[in-house]
Amino acid sequence: MMMSNSLYQDSHCAVDFTLAKLWVDRRAVTLTRKEYELLSALTSNAGEIVPRGVLLRTVWGYGPDIRTRTLDVHIRRLRRKLGGYGEQYIETIFGVGYRFQPWREPKPFAAEPHVLRASA
Amino acid sequence: MMMSNSLYQDSHCAVDFTLAKLWVDRRAVTLTRKEYELLSALTSNAGEIVPRGVLLRTVWGYGPDIRTRTLDVHIRRLRRKLGGYGEQYIETIFGVGYRFQPWREPKPFAAEPHVLRASA
DNA sequence: CTCTTTTTTGCAAATCTTTCACAACTTCCC
DNA sequence: GGGAAGTTGTGAAAGATTTGCAAAAAAGAG
Numbered sequence: 018m019m020m021s022n023s024l025y026q027d028s029h030c031a032v033d034f035t036l037a038k039l040w041v042d043r044r045a046v047t048l049t050r051k052e053y054e055l056l057s058a059l060t061s062n063a064g065e066i067v068p069r070g071v072l073l074r075t076v077w078g079y080g081p082d083i084r085t086r087t088l089d090v091h092i093r094r095l096r097r098k099l100g101g102y103g104e105q106y107i108e109t110i111f112g113v114g115y116r117f118q119p120w121r122e123p124k125p126f127a128a129e130p131h132v133l134r135a136s137a
Numbered sequence: 138m139m140m141s142n143s144l145y146q147d148s149h150c151a152v153d154f155t156l157a158k159l160w161v162d163r164r165a166v167t168l169t170r171k172e173y174e175l176l177s178a179l180t181s182n183a184g185e186i187v188p189r190g191v192l193l194r195t196v197w198g199y200g201p202d203i204r205t206r207t208l209d210v211h212i213r214r215l216r217r218k219l220g221g222y223g224e225q226y227i228e229t230i231f232g233v234g235y236r237f238q239p240w241r242e243p244k245p246f247a248a249e250p251h252v253l254r255a256s257a
Numbered sequence: 258c259t260c261t262t263t264t265t266t267g268c269a270a271a272t273c274t275t276t277c278a279c280a281a282c283t284t285c286c287c
Numbered sequence: 288g289g290g291a292a293g294t295t296g297t298g299a300a301a302g303a304t305t306t307g308c309a310a311a312a313a314a315g316a317g
Binding site for chain 2: 271
């Protein structure tokens, strides 16, 4: 039985590890076990790259010589369940693995095109 | 004034652990012994997942290697006796167990502003 | 024996996981 | 730029597992 009430949370997304639940913008989303384990592995290292091999080992128990696409499929489903933020949250590090990025507010005045605020 | 030591209660359903009785919308429902024990195990952990293994152990005294469908059968009878709310109250956590959900589950987020920070 | 309660049995149905085939993409090199 | 090679994205379908359920057998109680 689980006991620690640990959860990840930022302004759009919350993960409760004891209830095995995810909320996206206050809307409850149910996760399957593998989805939950994968999300857990990612959020518990939020901001850091988690190599594919590590995920395949910790979530699936696979050895380093197993060829499978199930990780990609689960990543896709997680991204969907994260709503419109999926791509923003789960970043692909090509050739290495994935990284769960905590929510970052929209970039300030970067290389944005000219925005004029009309004053009536 | 008579007092019941332990009882679960929400707006539709009440369980008295000392009297071993259940009321659904003010209407008394008789439970058999096993039904009561199972409901008790669930409501006393209301809102939390109770794994199948735990139920089989605490209610039936079964070990971890027993294969039976009697738990499912009892869950079904309980759901029936909970009237139209059966499905709402007793939630199936696929591959894990069951969870008794208090009526209109409490929201994990605060109503208005929501910046809670959790410990890891 | 009769009635109630509990468990088992055997599928059916629902759910979750993995694979597959191929499209899309990244990187590297010429 | 234009491949080539390797990596990732994706929808659909197969595979595997779990749960729901009805009916009947088994177990108790009076």
